[in-house]
Amino acid sequence: xxxxxxxxxxxxxxxxxxxxxxxxxxxxxxxxxxxxxxxxxxxxxxxxxxxxxxxxxxxxxxxxxxxxxxxxxxxxxxxxxxxxxxxxxxxxxxxxxxxxxxxxxxxxxxxxxxxx
Numbered sequence: 001x002x003x004x005x006x007x008x009x010x011x012x013x014x015x016x017x018x019x020x021x022x023x024x025x026x027x028x029x030x031x032x033x034x035x036x037x038x039x040x041x042x043x044x045x046x047x048x049x050x051x052x053x054x055x056x057x058x059x060x061x062x063x064x065x066x067x068x069x070x071x072x073x074x075x076x077x078x079x080x081x082x083x084x085x086x087x088x089x090x091x092x093x094x095x096x097x098x099x100x101x102x103x104x105x106x107x108x109x110x111x112x113x114x115x116x
Contacts, residue, residue, distance in 0.1 A: 038093045080093070
């Protein structure tokens with residue numbers, strides 16, 4: 001099993017920044033992809049960004065140029081730097097990891113609210 005603990009959510013004004021962190025523990029060998037999804041009220045959970053073990057990143061079109069995903073393999077942690085936040089970014093953000101061969105584990109979610 002893999003346990004994921006997220007931190008860094010909160011309330012921020014439009015145009016502001018937040019940095020989310022997600023630390024993995026437990027059976028953390030052979031972790032491949034790491035990433036973030038988000039779910040707004042009444043909407044489905046959508047991918048935000050992902051990063052492979054080799055550092056290749058992918059972003060949803062809605063966050064390109066504003067969000068940056070990174071990972072520290074030594075700390076088994078994935079980060080999401082979110083800049084120029086908009087009210088539409090308001091959602092619960094969930095981190096995930098994929099462990100070889102194809103097991104996916106999820107964090108508990110952290111609320112991000114963008115409002116003036």
